Amino acid sequence: MTGIVYKSTGSWYTVKSNDGNFMECRIKGKFRMKGIKSTNPIAVGDVVDYELEESSDTTTGTIFNIQERKNYIVRKSVNLSHQMHIIASNLDYVFLLITINNPPTTFNFIDRFLVTAEAYGIETILVFNKIDTLTEAILDEQLYMQHIYEEIGYKCLRVSSTEGKGIEELKDIMIGKTTMFSGHSGVGKSTLVNALEPSLDLKTKTISEQSMQGQHTTTFAEMYDLSFNAKIIDTPGIKGFGIVDMEKEEISGYFPEFFKLKDQCKFNNCLHKEEPHCAIKKALEEDKISWTRYNSYLKILEGDEDHYRTDIYNDDRIASDETRNK
16 A cells, blocks of 8 residues: 655654545554664654554554655754764755744755755745734844845745744645644644644644743644645754755855855865855955855754754854845
8 A cells, every 4th residue: 555654753654544544553664774864764754655554452554665756854863973863854845934033044054954855855934933923123133134035036034823824825835735834832833734624623822931942832743734735844943954965066056046156166165164256255345245155054064063053143144244244
């Protein structure tokens, strides 16, 4: 039998068959031995083949094959630094939810996510959530951040789950698609899913006032069928986003505004740091490329793997200013 993985809890997988029935499945023992360097060889969104196993009182399934993925998105496993974690697969879009101050989402976090999505062939749409909570000063921060990414070519949406702003535009994009919500804990992923489909009534929590950090409400990635012919994968909040298996020479290719210029660099292997006649550095000096993006590029290039777990918005701004003033 064939179906789509709708939920993964580590050892059990909820699979929806082609005829619409859900089955709890496990992985066939030998399947784990294929040398897959990830903490989860099967991810939500995978199309799998499975066979039924009947015991005295229940029927379960055993997954024996993953069909070829059209794409997937990964991050570095925080606890196992040499392994990756597959967040989801077979996606049409990823919506990266961003909040400016409750909790803060940093440029560095956004750029790490976008670089990975570019590398794995997944189109990302930036969703600035909780716009109803923005003071005038914070609104300026939000519009500045949005401007940077729209200039590069990323689609940006402004949404308020509580006031219903931007919800219809979001729905229109999702119709007929399989999409994923990602972002820090507390940016409002589950609340937004509830705004799109109130009958789901997913659990939500408020931001911790003491730390301004989100609290985990989604424990496992899970896909939901929505009433307007769409599928959404809700994922656990992530504190940081570790980059997996990228050669230094290829990183700039996943920054679209760098990619357009890199052929103009004097050296083919230019890393856009101290090399002479670098088109990216020239564009920086002319303010044609954002310094926040260049700062993120340097952090990824230098393998700043401690920073991705502890991103703080103000740290990004300070580091960007320091980079610019060198």
